[in-house]
Amino acid sequence: MSILHTVNKSPFERNSLESCLKFATPGASVLLFEDGIYAALSGTRIEPQVAAALDQITIHVLGPDLRARGFSPERLIAGISVVDYAGFVDLAAEHDVVQAWL
Template identity: 80%
Template sequence: MSILHTVNKSPFERNSLESCLKFATDDAAVLLFEDGIYAALAGTSVESEIAGALGKLKIYVLGPDLKARGFSEERVIEGISVVDYAGFVDLAAEHDKVQAWL
């Protein structure tokens, strides 16, 4: 069963991302949105954790939430795919289950 994990909390305020990465199985997908987008930014203290997870997980970030917080796609860690709202819907439809990490 394929699972799309969603994280909408900043990794600097909550441990939602850490828990997600700990329990996500190989070949699952992770979508970072709302304040979760901070985990997708290069040069942060969680970059190495995200880079390590890219070997087993597909990681996406919601582009409109990046822009709403003043960041461009150039700030995103290499290997993370930027999606729009339609891409978010496609990801949810492509997976058997969606797990929200709050």
């Protein structure tokens, strides 16, 4: 069974991402959106945690939320891909379960 985990809170304000990465198992996907996109940026205090997680899980970030907050894909940690709204829907459809880390 595969899970799509979604995180929409800033990793600097809540422990949503931390819990998500703790419980996500190899093969799972994570979608970062809204304030969750800040976790995908390189050079942050939490980059090592996120980069380490990429060995086991795939991480996506929602482009519209990234651009709204002033960042372009060049600022992302290598290995994180950008999806649009349709891509978000596809991800949800491809996985058996969606777990939202509110």
